[in-house]
Amino acid sequence: MLYRHFLFACCLLLSTxxxxxxxxxxxxxxxxKSRAMTTDFLKNVYAVTEDNKLVKYDSTGxxxxxxSDNRYGTLTTVDATSPFNVLLFYKDFATIVTTDMRLTSxxxxxxxxxxxxxxxxxxxxxxxxxxxxxxxxxxxxxxxSNYEVIQQSIDLRLLLGEAVVPNxxxxxxxxxxxNVPGMGILMFDLQxxxxxxxxxxxxxxxxxxxxxVVQQKIVYFDQESLFxxxxxxxxxxxxALPRTSSIKDVKVERGRLFILTNDKLxxxxxxx
Numbered sequence: 493m494l495y496r497h498f499l500f501a502c503c504l505l506l507s508t509x510x511x512x513x514x515x516x517x518x519x520x521x522x523x524x525k526s527r528a529m530t531t532d533f534l535k536n537v538y539a540v541t542e543d544n545k546l547v548k549y550d551s552t553g554x555x556x557x558x559x560s561d562n563r564y565g566t567l568t569t570v571d572a573t574s575p576f577n578v579l580l581f582y583k584d585f586a587t588i589v590t591t592d593m594r595l596t597s598x599x600x601x602x603x604x605x606x607x608x609x610x611x612x613x614x615x616x617x618x619x620x621x622x623x624x625x626x627x628x629x630x631x632x633x634x635x636x637s638n639y640e641v642i643q644q645s646i647d648l649r650l651l652l653g654e655a656v657v658p659n660x661x662x663x664x665x666x667x668x669x670x671n672v673p674g675m676g677i678l679m680f681d682l683q684x685x686x687x688x689x690x691x692x693x694x695x696x697x698x699x700x701x702x703x704x705v706v707q708q709k710i711v712y713f714d715q716e717s718l719f720x721x722x723x724x725x726x727x728x729x730x731x732a733l734p735r736t737s738s739i740k741d742v743k744v745e746r747g748r749l750f751i752l753t754n755d756k757l758x759x760x761x762x763x764x
Contacts, residue, residue, distance in 0.1 A: 516734050516749055516760040520553030529752045531743045532572040537750050539757055540567055548595055553759050559595040569660060571616045581614040588614055588622060606639060615661040623668055625658050632684050645684040664705035671700050695721055713742040734760060
C-alpha cells in the first residue's frame, strides 16, 4: 500500500513536469549502443544493449547493476513499474524473469506451463502479479505467483472482429493499457474487462512501440518531439526536446528527461 501511495505521488509530480516542461540541463551522457530503455520512479534508467544485456544506471548516470541471460532469446521488454520487482519479458520463449533492485533474478515464469505458448506482451500488475496477452487464445490474462490465471478478458476477436498482436502493455492508475500496432491503445480494468480505447489516428502515430501513462495522459516520443495526449480532453500537445540527433526514445520522471540516441543515453534535469 505504501508503494502505491508513493507511486501516485510520483505520478502527480510527473504530471506537473509534463505541464511545465521546457528548459533542460544535461546532467550526464553515457556512451552506449542500446536498442531500448525504460525508467522507474526513483529516476533510475534501464538500457537494453544491442548484445541483449540489461544495464541499470542511477539518477546520476552511474552504472549500478547488469543482467544478461541469453537462454531465453531476445529481451523484448522491461517493466520497471516497481524498481523492487523488475519484469523482463522474453517473447521468443514465452518466458518472464523478475529481478530485485540489483537485477538479481528472483523468479522464472515459463508461460508454456500454463498453456501460453505465444505470448505477445507482458507487464507487471500493482500487486506484483503479471499481465500477459495470450495471442492464441486472444485473451488478456493475469497470472499470480502460483501460476494460476486469476483474471482474463473475453476473446478479443469477438470484441474487435479481428485477431490482434499487441507489442507493449503497462498497468497504471487502475487500468491496463495495451498497444496494438495499426489500431491504437486498448484499455482494460483490473478484472480484464474492456474499458475504452484511443486510436492511432487520434495519437497521430501508427508505429507506437512504448509509452508512459501519467494521470490519464499518454506520453510518447515521435518526430523529434515529446507528445502528451489527454484521454479526458482528447487533445494532444507537443513538447520540444533538447537539440540532439538520432533520437530512438524519450522518457520522463519527476523533473528528469532521458533521451536514448544511436550511441548515447542522455540524462537531463529540468531547470524551470
